[in-house]
Amino acid sequence: MSKILFIIFIFISTLSFSHPHVFIKADVTVCYNETGINKLRMKYTFDKIFSNDLMQMFDKNKNKKFEASEIVQVKAKAFSNLVNFEYFVYVIQDGRKIKHKSVSGFRATINNGVVTYYFNINTNVDIGNSPTEVKIAVYDYSYYINVDVNKGNPKFEDPDDFIYVNKIIKDYKQAYYLKQIYPDCIVLDVYKL
């Protein structure tokens, strides 16, 4: 009987605790250098209502633009904490996680009441002459924020020395939130010419 109660509880509690509160549409540009992938240009577009909150908090002069001084505040108070969440970006090469090197170039814009963040994740994914699988998953493991990768991603910058095929999958191997949510994951099969 306890097993039945347990199953009922898990069923109901799972239903009872579904996040998220904020929604992001993500765009990713994969940038190559001579050794492999050295940068991911990220673009996060927020939902209208959360955008409205960000504007109320940081668009102090209410001109529907983020000036440089306002962007400094956005970065400090509504972006920098993402370091604890790996900026929602997880890079995996042949099953091994690659840590980010640094993050740069943050800016925030307002366009028609929608806030967008732009930033670069500097990384170092070595790609040689043998084919390698590079996965770039984009998600908030706490699922406070729902992150979807837009269709048509990724875009590429300076890929001339590399041969690749790419696709976006729902990656069950990186399931989170009680292993129930499969994140959007860009998969690159790539090698150097």
Added chain:
Amino acid sequence: MFKKLLFSIVILNILSLITGFSQSNPLFSDTEVVDTLLNSDSSFVEESTVIDEDVVRISVFGKLIRKNADLQNDIKDRFAQLATDYSSSKSMKIIIMLFFLAFIYGVFHSLGPGHGKIFIFSYILTEKPKVLRAISISYMIATIHAISGLVVALGIIFILNEYTSFSYTSSNSSDIISRISFGIMIIIGLYMTYKAIFKKEHSHEHKSKTDKKQLIPFVLSVGLIPCPGTIIIVTFLASMSLLYIGILSVIFIILGMGITISAIGIISIFSKKLVLKLSSVDSDKYGKIYKLTSLFGAFLLTMFGVLFFIGTF
């Protein structure tokens, strides 16, 4: 022995559930966080992390959760668009559509975190309410929950933003009130635990009656947690100078939320009846299971209170 072990496993699962879910917005911090966590060695490869290959591939809940999230986002975006349209056109048709969306939002939003569903479930495990009572409790919770959200929203609009230099919004201001609510929840849960342990167990025929005095603090403790959906809608509309529409929308959010919470309550009642029916052939077993379900419900409420409380820091 087996039951105690299983009970412990259940509690551990609850702990892991809660520690995973009672979190704040990952974007926000009071001060700038320095990127010291980023790797500084030359390889940037975390050798120890190998991605788990043995994850179950079927995720029905995941799909449901994601569908619900997408739907809520869609509703919120439409809501935002309609509010913008109304600002320029002042059309009555748009107001009706806004109220309808508020109702639908109430239904789906309350499938999200909180909103008293787990508590009505715990309560039904502990007590023996009938369907109508479960529905009335559900609507009481929905009403107090939404009005609590409305009060917070009005507090944000008229007090915090008037008298402080920081711009408070629905995203960054309900923590303090949540802490107070979770504190009340702990006290009620402990009381229910005490009742479940020390109350004399009656025979199978002699059903215990719900203590109305106990019901009021229970409903208050659950309902006082401000509804984040209500806060979002009201503060958003207020920011567009449509506060009165925001206040009226709360009525429709309540109607929608009540449906969802009632549904969980009714499912819980029939689930409990089923479990007890299966064990009713043996009165000793019935007594033990009744005691166990009561204790389980009370313990759930206490633990949720404690962990939510911790989670607000």
